[in-house]
Amino acid sequence: MNTSPIAQLIQKIIKQGWMGKSFLLLITLLAVWRLVVALQENPILFLQQVVNGLQLGFVYALIALGYTMVYGIVRLINFAHGDVFMVGAFVSFYSITRFQLHTWAERLFPAMPDGVSLIIGALTVMAASMVACALLAVVIERIAYKPLRNAPRISALITAIGVSFFLEYFAALNFVFSPNFITYRRPIEVVTWAIGPGGITTLGGGIAPPPGTILISNIALIIILTSIILMFGLQFIVQKTRIGKAMRSVAYDKQTARLMGINTDAIISTTFAIGAALAGAAGMLYAIAFSQIFFWMGIIPGLKSFVAAVLGGIGSIPGAFIGALIMGQAEVISAAYISTPLRDAIAFSILIIVLLVRPTGIFGEPEREKA
């Protein structure tokens, strides 16, 4: 037994968590100071980086929703979710290149204005990858997770990792998708607008943007709009429909829900399907944004979205959304003002900090004691 006063003081500090708290405070102050300096130095550049971060954050949000919904209902961290996202990207790629799905409206109704037929076509492609991912997720749930529903939680978790590896290496086979990097042909032309005090100009032809403007591309707008629409749709399903009500009751208490006559298995399958459909849409949006796909593309975005879901409070839909936006900003801002190689380290240290300070996340509620 060591009872010297210094040792006691150290023990007290450790016990009360002062060290962690003061360390966090220091880091937060440093970050805030860095941001203020950056904002003063070149506010336009800073705003541009924020816009960059938004585009990334909205894609993460769509993936994070799948994590959070599945966790909310079956308390399973579905590590295969990132790979479902990858499948979504590939399905949209093949429906564009193999089946020309994005031009069907134009071929069927040549009289239709170009813009309208393109929008219909792009929406069809997105619907195709959403449906494909939803079906895939239902199959995965039936084969891999359902038999383990009453097994210890760690078994399902490890199975999820197994499913993730299976999807990756199955997709890498030559007769499935491909082990190569594939350049994604966007169905739409990229247009970038420079928005500034002097009005809006369209970029092109290698002309530098006018100084003092913020650039935003139609790709970014499409991503942000689609994500917002899908998120409102999801919120509507969960809050206003019968099936949403059933989902919430299953999430609240599975046994009681079953006693009340709810088909819990069907509800769980539906939850997986909806989450995967969002990941499928995210896969297409991500591929449009970065125009390159390959079979490992789901790992890193999947992990980051998982962090986003935890940050927002896993199980909470608005939480996943806010968490993902914070992740997007953290990543781009740290790449811009601290160090690009450190961006992932910073993104993942956010996870650690959240777990230390507020294990339930921003919108999370403490775990209820179940009878």
Add this chain to the structure above:
Amino acid sequence: MSKRLLVVFSFLIVASMLLGACGPAGSAGGDTIKVAILAPLSGPVPTFGVSTRDGILMAIEEWNAKGGVLGKQIEAIVADSQCTADPAVNAANKVIDQDQVHYIIGEVCSSASIPVSEIAEQKGVVQISPTSTNPSVTLNPDGSTKNYIFRACFIDPFQGLVMAKFALSQGKQTAFIMFDQGNDYVLGLAEAFEASFTAGGGTIVGKEAYTGQDTDFSAILTKVADSQADVLFIPDYYNVVNLVATQAKERGVTSTLMGGDGWDSSDLDLAAADGGFFSNHYSAEDTRPVVQEFVSRYEAKYGSKPDALATLGYDAANLLLAAIEKAGEDDPAKVKDALASLQYDAVSGTITFDEFHNPIKAAAIMQVKDGKVIFADSIAP
């Protein structure tokens, strides 16, 4: 099963060769000159191996058609070295000890060429690697040059130097460098570019590192656009270049993109990289007669345009055979001296060797233009 049969079969072949060598008719040396080809015909990069082998075999056939070297026909012994240290060492030991070769052309990969070079150096066998770019292929750990080891390709830092020279010759004053901090190839090119560009009077206005897994380059590219650099130097492989080039357009980057031979792929996104330049070992569109003759003969023989690997294989074989002719004797000790002082008009440029047995030759500068890769310039160091 068939693998075992193959092993038995190869044993039989080796045994019959040994018996043949023991017989009075095939006295040592004989009336042919044996040249071993170590190429990765299986393993991770079999297409590299096939191209290299085809290029070497074509050179040997041409020499044989002209009557061989020193009046003797050349006999090629092909061994599969799999781009990996162990199989490459086994293949090298086999061709040196059993087939009694004095000359090895290969390997393609640095990771296989380095262990082979140690055996070749020890046993006094001349080795010339067509494509291994790692400096240690021709250098001992203490920095001295291996006596018997040469290469036909330029090493990585050389490409950075050439691109810097080219950028300055185009009137570019400022450059921004993006590099993968975990990739030695990229680092080598980036450092050489920075050193040569500043030495030539240019300014590096920014330098940003990223990691190999990154897909979102928006933060860096926004800085590039803000810096308004004349050149964005991105010496990475085509998959990263595709990502960067696509996003650069959306971020208002007007800099000219430049890079190294990592861009050389049919999967390079030509629309995104339009207007960019990269260095390469040779161009099929080079108008020098030696290039045009080689390209047309290769196409007639194999039905496709020769890639850089076939070209460097062809050059390596020609360099070696020309050196044997110059030495006037089938003696590796003399051939290595002849090779070190050789000047040869090869397809990938007029080659002489420096003190480290690396070739001094011009690099081809390629431009991505209107959906095609075209020959832009030839830059000598």
